[in-house]
Amino acid sequence: MTMPRIKMVHKVLLLVAVPLVFQVLFVVVLESLWQQTRTLKRASERTARILIGGQRLISKLEQENVPSQELAFLTAKLQRPMRSSSKYNEQIEDLKRFETAFATAATTTTGGANSNEYKRRIDLKMYVQRLLAEEEASLAPDKAPSFEDAEQNIHRMIGLALTLNVLVCVLLIYYFSLHFASRLRVLVANGERFTEGKELLPPPSGNDEINEVDKVFRDMTDAIQKTREREHQFLSMVSHDLKTPLNTVLATLNSLSEGIYGTISETGIQRVRKSEIAIERLNRLTNDLLNFEKLSSGTVALQLVPVSVHKVLTNAVESVAGFSDFKGIEIRFSQSALSVMADEEKLVQVIVNLLSNAIKFSSANSSIDIEVREIGSTNVEIRVIDKGCGISEQDQARIFEPFRQGETHAEQQGSGLGLSICKSLIDAQMGAIGFSSRENIGSQFYVRLRKSQEISSVPEKISSITT
Numbered sequence: 001m002t003m004p005r006i007k008m009v010h011k012v013l014l015l016v017a018v019p020l021v022f023q024v025l026f027v028v029v030l031e032s033l034w035q036q037t038r039t040l041k042r043a044s045e046r047t048a049r050i051l052i053g054g055q056r057l058i059s060k061l062e063q064e065n066v067p068s069q070e071l072a073f074l075t076a077k078l079q080r081p082m083r084s085s086s087k088y089n090e091q092i093e094d095l096k097r098f099e100t101a102f103a104t105a106a107t108t109t110t111g112g113a114n115s116n117e118y119k120r121r122i123d124l125k126m127y128v129q130r131l132l133a134e135e136e137a138s139l140a141p142d143k144a145p146s147f148e149d150a151e152q153n154i155h156r157m158i159g160l161a162l163t164l165n166v167l168v169c170v171l172l173i174y175y176f177s178l179h180f181a182s183r184l185r186v187l188v189a190n191g192e193r194f195t196e197g198k199e200l201l202p203p204p205s206g207n208d209e210i211n212e213v214d215k216v217f218r219d220m221t222d223a224i225q226k227t228r229e230r231e232h233q234f235l236s237m238v239s240h241d242l243k244t245p246l247n248t249v250l251a252t253l254n255s256l257s258e259g260i261y262g263t264i265s266e267t268g269i270q271r272v273r274k275s276e277i278a279i280e281r282l283n284r285l286t287n288d289l290l291n292f293e294k295l296s297s298g299t300v301a302l303q304l305v306p307v308s309v310h311k312v313l314t315n316a317v318e319s320v321a322g323f324s325d326f327k328g329i330e331i332r333f334s335q336s337a338l339s340v341m342a343d344e345e346k347l348v349q350v351i352v353n354l355l356s357n358a359i360k361f362s363s364a365n366s367s368i369d370i371e372v373r374e375i376g377s378t379n380v381e382i383r384v385i386d387k388g389c390g391i392s393e394q395d396q397a398r399i400f401e402p403f404r405q406g407e408t409h410a411e412q413q414g415s416g417l418g419l420s421i422c423k424s425l426i427d428a429q430m431g432a433i434g435f436s437s438r439e440n441i442g443s444q445f446y447v448r449l450r451k452s453q454e455i456s457s458v459p460e461k462i463s464s465i466t467t
């Protein structure tokens with residue numbers, strides 16, 4: 001059976017509603033206790049007025065020459081606080097009869113007290129004394145709660161209600177935070193595992209928006225994975241079905257230019273050389289695509305070993321000698337005894353790319369300088385300096401992005417992957433790459449790597465690093 005779906009907004013409302021219900025109940029109970037306290041207070045005040053009025057009436061009854069009118073007035077005044085309770089209805093009627101009798105006596109006598117009035121005074125005195133005794137007895141601690149007891153009950157109720165409310169709030173917050181946080185941590189962990197190429201964790205429990213986000217994320221990762229697989233298949237096809245025929249065509253063109261298949265005209269030789277340049281450009285594009293795919297998929301293994309900087313520069317300059325000689329560009333660098341921790345082949349690839357770009361964007365019959373220097377006590381910097389067209393300011397921010405090229409010279413086009421590959425290779429070797437450039441003045445690209453002496457425990461090689 002499918003569990004009922006409770007959205008996050010409903011859970012948040014529940015988190016707010018439960019403490020709110022406790023607050024309402026607390027207010028209702030507190031109001032009830034307060035009403036009880038007010039009732040006790042009014043009863044206490046009424047009793048005090050009865051006792052004071054009764055004592056005053058008794059005091060007057062004990063005097064002989066008190067006018068009947070005053071006694072009638074005091075008797076009527078005593079009735080007022082007693083009217084607030086139905087318990088004293090009968091006593092009030094009796095007091096009314098005494099009040100009427102004294103009022104009648106006041107109209108028929110001129111002063112003093114006859115025997116009947118004296119008897120009524122004695123009866124009234126005894127009656128009021130009995131009323132006062134009953135009133136005092138009704139307020140005895142064992143008969144009714146006191147005002148102080150009511151206050152203590154209110155204080156206890158306030159403390160209990162606040163404690164329960166805080167406890168419920170803490171428990172609810174803990175439950176919901178644990179419930180949400182644990183499930184959100186699964187989403188975060190899956191994001192990290194996806195970037196690292198690891199298997200995703202099982203979906204979080206529940207049936208709300210978090211699960212919808214998880215489902216969308218899993219659909220997205222599946223789509224990305226399928227796209228990567230198709231990309232890998234495409235690049236494999238490029239490697240096998242495109243590069244091999246290109247090499248075959250290039251070998252044939254080389255044979256034609258060398259006269260192996262017979263003598264051809266000067267115009268034919270020029271056409272063959274142009275075709276060789278086009279095929280080499282396609283080969284470089286194919287190599288760039290393959291290198292970029294390997295770096296993106298993390299399948300490039302690097303062996304970091306102590307490498308002679310001078311050896312790397314010599315190999316790189318020899319690799320671009322044909323290109324530099326064709327443009328009449330001189331590449332100058334000095335002998336260096338420094339060594340760095342690097343993958344020699346990949347570092348040569350990076351320097352070749354930087355030199356190729358410098359040659360490409362430099363004018364004919366110019367020069368390119370390579371400088372090597374120590375940066376602090378732990379790093380070595382290799383800097384390639386040209387006097388070419390430079391990089392415009394709008395292009396500098398994106399120069400290391402894949403498939404990005406500067407627009408300074410539109411005729412100098414390539415794959416747009418060379419510098420992106422260089423950055424990935426240098427980053428994988430725990431180094432840094434950067435540049436400074438001024439348009440129409442030239443550019444300086446630098447590579448910084450650790451000196452081989454920085455890791456004293458490295459003998460010949462260290463363990464391979466996979467990008």
